[in-house]
Amino acid sequence: MAGRIFLKGNEAIAHGALAAGCKCFFGYPITPQNDIPEFMSSAICKAGGQFVQAESEVAAANMLLGAAAAGVRAMTSSSSPGMSLKQEAISYMAGSDLPGVIVNINRGGPGLGDIGPSQGDYFQSVKGGGHGDYRTLVLAPATCQEAYDLTRLAFDLAYTYRNPVLILGDAILGQMKEPVTPAKPRKENPKEAQDWCLTGAKGRPTRLLKSLFLDDGALAGQNLRLKAKYEKMKAEIRYEAFACDDAELVVVAFGTIGRIAKSAVRALRAKGRKVGLFRPITLFPFPSAALAALAAKGKRFLTIEHNLGQMVEDVRLAVLPAADSDFFSVLPGNMPIPDDFEKPILASLKGAAKKTGAPGKATKKAAKPTPAKAAAATKKTPAAAKIRGKAAPTAKKPAAKGKKG
Amino acid sequence: MSEKIVFQKPESVYDRATHYCPGCHHGTIHRLVGEILDEMKLREKTILVSSIGCSVFLYNYLEVDAVEAPHGRAPAVATGVKRARMDKFVFTYQGDGDLASIGMAEIMHAANRGERISVVFVNNTVYGMTGGQMAPTTMEGQKTTTCPSGRCPESHGLPIRMAEIIASLGGVAFCARTAVDTVKNLNQTKKAIRRAFEVQTAGTGFGFVEVLSTCPTNWRMTPLKANERIAAEMIPYFPLGVFKDADAEVCA
Ligand SMILES: Cc1ncc(C[n+]2csc(CCOP(=O)(O)OP(=O)(O)O)c2C)c(N)n1
Ligand code: SF4
Numbered sequence: 001m002a003g004r005i006f007l008k009g010n011e012a013i014a015h016g017a018l019a020a021g022c023k024c025f026f027g028y029p030i031t032p033q034n035d036i037p038e039f040m041s042s043a044i045c046k047a048g049g050q051f052v053q054a055e056s057e058v059a060a061a062n063m064l065l066g067a068a069a070a071g072v073r074a075m076t077s078s079s080s081p082g083m084s085l086k087q088e089a090i091s092y093m094a095g096s097d098l099p100g101v102i103v104n105i106n107r108g109g110p111g112l113g114d115i116g117p118s119q120g121d122y123f124q125s126v127k128g129g130g131h132g133d134y135r136t137l138v139l140a141p142a143t144c145q146e147a148y149d150l151t152r153l154a155f156d157l158a159y160t161y162r163n164p165v166l167i168l169g170d171a172i173l174g175q176m177k178e179p180v181t182p183a184k185p186r187k188e189n190p191k192e193a194q195d196w197c198l199t200g201a202k203g204r205p206t207r208l209l210k211s212l213f214l215d216d217g218a219l220a221g222q223n224l225r226l227k228a229k230y231e232k233m234k235a236e237i238r239y240e241a242f243a244c245d246d247a248e249l250v251v252v253a254f255g256t257i258g259r260i261a262k263s264a265v266r267a268l269r270a271k272g273r274k275v276g277l278f279r280p281i282t283l284f285p286f287p288s289a290a291l292a293a294l295a296a297k298g299k300r301f302l303t304i305e306h307n308l309g310q311m312v313e314d315v316r317l318a319v320l321p322a323a324d325s326d327f328f329s330v331l332p333g334n335m336p337i338p339d340d341f342e343k344p345i346l347a348s349l350k351g352a353a354k355k356t357g358a359p360g361k362a363t364k365k366a367a368k369p370t371p372a373k374a375a376a377a378t379k380k381t382p383a384a385a386k387i388r389g390k391a392a393p394t395a396k397k398p399a400a401k402g403k404k405g
Numbered sequence: 406m407s408e409k410i411v412f413q414k415p416e417s418v419y420d421r422a423t424h425y426c427p428g429c430h431h432g433t434i435h436r437l438v439g440e441i442l443d444e445m446k447l448r449e450k451t452i453l454v455s456s457i458g459c460s461v462f463l464y465n466y467l468e469v470d471a472v473e474a475p476h477g478r479a480p481a482v483a484t485g486v487k488r489a490r491m492d493k494f495v496f497t498y499q500g501d502g503d504l505a506s507i508g509m510a511e512i513m514h515a516a517n518r519g520e521r522i523s524v525v526f527v528n529n530t531v532y533g534m535t536g537g538q539m540a541p542t543t544m545e546g547q548k549t550t551t552c553p554s555g556r557c558p559e560s561h562g563l564p565i566r567m568a569e570i571i572a573s574l575g576g577v578a579f580c581a582r583t584a585v586d587t588v589k590n591l592n593q594t595k596k597a598i599r600r601a602f603e604v605q606t607a608g609t610g611f612g613f614v615e616v617l618s619t620c621p622t623n624w625r626m627t628p629l630k631a632n633e634r635i636a637a638e639m640i641p642y643f644p645l646g647v648f649k650d651a652d653a654e655v656c657a
Pocket of ligand 2: 424426429430431533534619621623
């Protein structure tokens with residue numbers, strides 16, 4: 001195996017794609033993902049592949065659709081505003097069972113937003129993103145090594161499920177440099193798409209890849225097939241659970257924010273605080289069962305995101321009714337450091353944070369349990385009643401938090 | 406007794422009735438494409454990129470591999486297919502709403518890059534499938550459901566002449582405008598589509614044919630009257646001819 005190489009996250013994704021046998025790349029300039037098309041413009045050609053700088057993200061994603069129809073491993077990358085434009089093709093690809101890898105180096109939004117890190121595209125990524133009833137697999141790396149490895153995985157998953165796979169990073173991941181241990185380049189498997197891809201109808205019946213289903217019941221049938229596929233994807237669920245076993249409070253965060261939160265959790269562990277970190281790596285399918293299991297053990301939860309609260313909805317769906325999740329928000333333009341998370345984590349550990357917490361105010365409002373609910377709370381949450389301030393309107397279920405499963 | 410076959414369907418065309426309205430030229434153009442695929446022995450290496458419009462079902466009529474592109478994006482999808490499989494024959498078949506309106510960026514840039522693909526562009530001056538709305542090619546004064554008093558250049562601009570625009574781009578190896586309203590024009594169309602296919606198989610560049618076509622239903626005309634309109638109204642504004650037939654050096 002080759003030695004370690006020092007790469008930006010963006011470059012790690014590009015290297016990972018090449019190691020996975022990516023043969024076509026379709027790009028369009030947008031910060032902070034430019035390193036990917038810039039690197040690919042020469043590297044993929046040297047590897048015997050094709051690079052096209054498309055006229056727009058709309059075109060780039062539709063080129064991906066075309067290469068996918070031909071059964072060739074292909075990728076496109078962009079950043080938030082460009083992702084909006086790619087949704088048309090992603091929806092058609094999902095509807096036509098076409099595999100492909102799409103990278104989103106998330107920046108601040110809505111609109112033109114800024115060019116700094118953000119996790120504002122969580123909903124767009126995991127709830128479909130374009131029109132119609134569909135999902136894409138979503139992988140969220142937190143390190144450059146993971147960016148490399150998950151990109152390789154993304155191609156395998158795309159072809160296993162014949163579905164678009166998203167890699168959701170952010171400007172932190174894209175722009176930071178770390179050593180990466182490369183893998184052996186994948187041996188090409190000419191059989192990968194041979195049963196369905198378009199090669200010209202030589203010696204076999206014609207093939208048709210489409211998302212139009214007009215006949216009575218045809219679209220219902222297709223959508224049910226898609227649903228069954230999404231169910232099967234649950235076998236791919238990945239997450240990192242760090243120090244969760246004996247934790248009283250589990251911090252839930254993904255991507256680079258998950259990594260920063262892990263440092264905060266480590267620091268608090270060193271001070272004897274029983275906190276852990278749960279970092280979903282597949283955002284769709286979401287590791288709900290693993291979170292539910294932690295909730296059943298009586299853990300409390302705090303979700304931290306670089307947005308106003310998106311994944312927290314999925315966390316709550318997973319842990320309710322056994323528990324609920326507090327929320328701490330990092331706003332665009334802010335580069336959090338682990339210290340920033342210690343206060344909100346400690347507040348949640350004590351049961352004091354409010355669930356829709358405004359940034360930096362996590363400790364200002366307290367949950368005021370009703371006597372019945374307070375009784376249900378375990379020893380782990382005695383502080384709830386002591387915190388000053390009024391009951392937050394959203395803090396209606398404190399009892400559930402401390403409950404033993 | 407020996408039989409002499411005087412007419413039969415091309416191998417590349419399925420033996421089935423089309424869904425097109427009486428007098429619609431789409432079916433005629435399909436057949437020409439099928440004949441050329443046969444003659445050039447391309448059927449087994451062809452990947453069709455169908456577009457959104459009345460001709461979306463072209464894949465039901467041509468016996469070739471096919472992928473459906475979103476509205477206007479066929480040239481981008483075809484770019485992806487061709488870049489992935491350079492040894493295959495890739496063509497799109499698009500209407501005027503699809504190609505000259507929503508898909509303007511994709512057609513211009515695929516042509517300008519000189520993608521080794523071929524495009525059959527069917528200009529019937531309306532959005533057929535959605536019920537006859539104004540298209541970028543709708544003639545001045547022509548009534549449609551979204552310009553009921555006739556296309557007015559002051560607010561809608563003038564009809565776009567795509568063949569002339571495409572011919573001006575560097576990567577284009579062949580570009581022509583033809584019609585299928587008469588036997589003579591039909592033969593010219595067949596020749597032109599053949600050339601547009603040949604520049605791809607020879608690796609010379611991008612091939613493009615605009616075919617003037619009828620839409621009797623949305624023109625509110627009988628098939629006969631619609632056919633006559635091609636020569637009476639369309640050809641004077643959309644002149645027929647070959648606008649570019651370059652050799653390899655010119656469009657490298
Ligand atoms: C994004 C999008 N917008 C609009 C439509 C609706 N639509 C379907 S076909 C069509 C126009 C077809 O007209 P044209 O390309 O001229 O082809 P024709 O039907 O006349 O052959 C439109 C607007 C669509 N399918 N997708
Ligand atoms: S609506 Fe017009 S273009 Fe469509 S099939 Fe009928 S005649 Fe042809």
